[in-house]
Amino acid sequence: xxxxxxxxxxxxxxxxxxxxxxxxxxxxxxxxxxxxxxxxxxxxxxxxxxxxxxxxxxxxxxxxxxxxxxxxxxxxxxxxxxxxxxxxxxxxxxxxxxxxxxxxxxxxxxxxxxxxxxxxxxxxxxxxxxxxxxxxxxxxxxxxxxxxxxxxxxxxxxxxxxxxxxxxxxxxxxxxxxxxxxxxxxxxxxxxxxxxxxxxxxxxxxxxxxxxxxxxxxxxxxxxxxxxxxxxxxxxxxxxxxxxxxxxxxxxxxxxxxxxxxxxxxxxxxxxxxxxxxxxxxxxxxxxxxxxxxxxxxxxxxxxxxxxxxxxxxxxxxxxxxxxxxxxxxxxxxxxxxxxxxxxxxxxxxxxxxxxxxxxxxxxxxxxxxxxxxxxxxxxxxxxxxxxxxxxxxxxxxxxxxxxxxxxxxxxxxxxxxxxxxxxxxxxxxxxx
Numbered sequence: 001x002x003x004x005x006x007x008x009x010x011x012x013x014x015x016x017x018x019x020x021x022x023x024x025x026x027x028x029x030x031x032x033x034x035x036x037x038x039x040x041x042x043x044x045x046x047x048x049x050x051x052x053x054x055x056x057x058x059x060x061x062x063x064x065x066x067x068x069x070x071x072x073x074x075x076x077x078x079x080x081x082x083x084x085x086x087x088x089x090x091x092x093x094x095x096x097x098x099x100x101x102x103x104x105x106x107x108x109x110x111x112x113x114x115x116x117x118x119x120x121x122x123x124x125x126x127x128x129x130x131x132x133x134x135x136x137x138x139x140x141x142x143x144x145x146x147x148x149x150x151x152x153x154x155x156x157x158x159x160x161x162x163x164x165x166x167x168x169x170x171x172x173x174x175x176x177x178x179x180x181x182x183x184x185x186x187x188x189x190x191x192x193x194x195x196x197x198x199x200x201x202x203x204x205x206x207x208x209x210x211x212x213x214x215x216x217x218x219x220x221x222x223x224x225x226x227x228x229x230x231x232x233x234x235x236x237x238x239x240x241x242x243x244x245x246x247x248x249x250x251x252x253x254x255x256x257x258x259x260x261x262x263x264x265x266x267x268x269x270x271x272x273x274x275x276x277x278x279x280x281x282x283x284x285x286x287x288x289x290x291x292x293x294x295x296x297x298x299x300x301x302x303x304x305x306x307x308x309x310x311x312x313x314x315x316x317x318x319x320x321x322x323x324x325x326x327x328x329x330x331x332x333x334x335x336x337x338x339x340x341x342x343x344x345x346x347x348x349x350x351x352x353x354x355x356x357x358x359x360x361x362x363x364x365x366x367x368x369x370x371x372x373x374x375x376x377x378x379x380x381x382x383x384x385x386x387x388x389x390x391x392x393x394x395x396x397x398x399x400x401x402x403x404x405x406x407x408x409x410x411x412x413x414x415x416x417x418x419x420x421x422x423x424x425x426x427x428x429x430x431x432x433x
Contacts, residue, residue, distance in 0.1 A: 024138075036058070036151065039160065044103075058150060060088055060103065062147050066113075139382070148403075160272065165340065171331060172344065176345075178218060178222075180215040182213070186211065186316060190307050190375070191204065200381065202372065207376050209307050211311055216312050220359065220429045222284065223280055227280075230260075241294045257286055258286045281345060288426070289419040303367060303430065305370050309399075313357065313361070313398070313399070314411045317354075328409070329406075332361075333348060335362045343402075362400050364399070366397060366426070367397055374388070390416055393418075394417055397415040397426055398411075
């Protein structure tokens with residue numbers, strides 16, 4: 001590859017060692033396997049629908065992506081799978097076609113991803129990786145972080161049991177009170193600063209935008225708040241839905257969030273196949289942007305723009321995380337499947353932003369009112385298909401959910417999904433009109 005196509009990795013990249021890259025790569029794979037290996041044979045494919053991929057495709061794909069960018073790119077190796085590109089190339093093989101393949105068996109898939117990982121590790125032994133290698137090893141690891149979250153959502157959507165992950169204690173705050181907080185207007189530097197941190201191409205680079213003063217909720221919308229909208233027949237009121245949202249609602253026949261269930265005993269929610277009473281102070285989760293916008297119209301509120309969201313999380317002093325520069329810890333954010341689900345919106349006070357906004361990192365991704373567009377001067381990174389094909393098409397989410405990896409998220413991270421997606425760990429917070 002031409003050297004001028006390699007992103008400027010700056011200070012942080014130069015400090016990385018081969019051991020750092022290997023440890024992160026192996027940890028990411030261990031988490032991916034923790035979500036896969038306990039699945040039964042009849043769960044490896046699963047039913048088509050819900051914007052899903054078969055679990056066995058998920059595992060094979062992360063191995064293929066690693067082989068493609070590391071072994072085939074650097075070493076000129078031939079693909080270990082005869083039809084690997086035709087099965088696992090996510091950009092060129094539609095998700096709608098991913099059930100029609102003759103997949104390698106479980107044993108063959110596990111052997112494939114293990115062999116790819118071993119060879120990727122071995123090639124760094126005894127030497128210093130160059131700048132391009134650091135970038136692509138980082139890219140492969142970050143990609144696997146994203147797919148471990150996706151595989152977690154596949155299990156949730158199909159009603160499979162939750163993965164066997166060590167649970168952590170919840171850090172509550174009995175004094176928390178939901179309210180709006182005032183954010184002063186001014187000139188804000190939106191996007192990632194060139195400070196040596198790894199970021200994706202759609203975060204580059206920080207540029208000045210003018211933001212008017214606004215008021216934003218210090219927490220996401222809760223189940224009990226959203227329940228009032230449901231009970232007020234908000235799903236059936238055309239005036240709360242835009243054209244495309246109303247078409248989606250009628251087509252799907254939606255009357256409540258995807259995993260809610262109503263019975264004689266009241267409302268319940270289903271988490272990894274287990275039904276339990278709806279928790280009133282937990283954030284409403286697994287709603288799409290159409291549902292979020294409809295709620296806002298009903299409530300006389302609005303979604304924040306992504307610039308407003310980032311300012312509320314970062315402050316004008318441009319913190320990397322709401323609480324500062326320190327990396328996420330279990331005391332600050334609900335990440336890494338710590339609880340196999342969401343916690344109440346008042347929990348995790350140590351993760352507050354300087355303005356007092358809670359859980360802007362972790363618990364649930366948050367829909368914004370913005371669509372993904374390039375920042376000024378955008379140029380794609382080596383993985384050109386990551387962002388550019390979706391500009392102008394997909395709404396932006398910010399923050400990260402309980403299944404997001406702590407080494408992936410930050411205030412400037414821009415996630416994006418189609419507005420009808422409702423089987424992702426997504427909720428929302430609102431702003432005053």
